[in-house]
Amino acid sequence: MTDLQSLIGTKIRLLRRAKNMTQHELAEKAGLIDSYVGGVERGERNISLKTLEKIMHGLEASPSDLLTLASNDQDESRQELISKFITGTSTLTKEQIESVNRIITEVLNTYNK
Structure with a gap:
């Protein structure tokens, strides 16, 4: 796990919680599975830019929302x-x-x- 992976995962979790969303709800909106979203939030997954884009869409977040660490x-x-x-x-x-x-x-x- 890299520091960047962990920071991005934490930021995703913070944005999701700020929107009162469950991992399941985010996964549905992003077209992903729950356990995958959990792995991303824990910094265990090395996600692609395409997946990051799906998560941003699911969170209704801009790139700057997600990448401002x-x-x-x-x-x-x-x-x-x-x-x-x-x-x-x-x-x-x-x-x-x-x-x-x-x-x-x-x-x-x-x-x-």
Whole structure:
């Protein structure tokens, strides 16, 4: 696995999650199979430009959306965490989200002291 493969895979996962799509949904839109999309996202697949084009079409993303990579590992980790947070809170009520926000604020205040 090359660094570029891993970065592209991570970017695909971030874009897919930002659009609240499952791997299955992306695979259907791109004309691929689920396990293949999973392998691409994990950086296990050395994909062709044609496949990359199919994935961009499935994500309704431009080449610049897909090829604009995080500037460093910290930014990539932050983007991944934000994506997980958005996905994880999408079914919560307003009150539950406010509780989660209070907890996160307390944790951040602890680290910032």
